[in-house]
Amino acid sequence: xxxxxxxxxxxxxxxxxxxxxxxxxxxxxxxxxxxxxxxxxxxxxxxxxxxxxxxxxx
Numbered sequence: 001x002x003x004x005x006x007x008x009x010x011x012x013x014x015x016x017x018x019x020x021x022x023x024x025x026x027x028x029x030x031x032x033x034x035x036x037x038x039x040x041x042x043x044x045x046x047x048x049x050x051x052x053x054x055x056x057x058x
Contacts, residue, residue: 004027007020033052040048 004023007023033049036052037045037048
């Protein structure tokens with residue numbers, strides 16, 4: 001998350017606002033996914049990850 005914080009702080013100077021938002025959204029999505037997978041057995045990780053991707057595309 002330190003890298004994300006650095007990107008956000010410097011991002012407004014070097015990146016467009018949309019790029020900063022995309023990075024922030026990607027980091028949030030990854031954090032949520034990791035938190036959810038902590039409570040799901042390893043055997044189900046692939047199926048759950050695939051289902052999350054399917055839902056996000058819908």
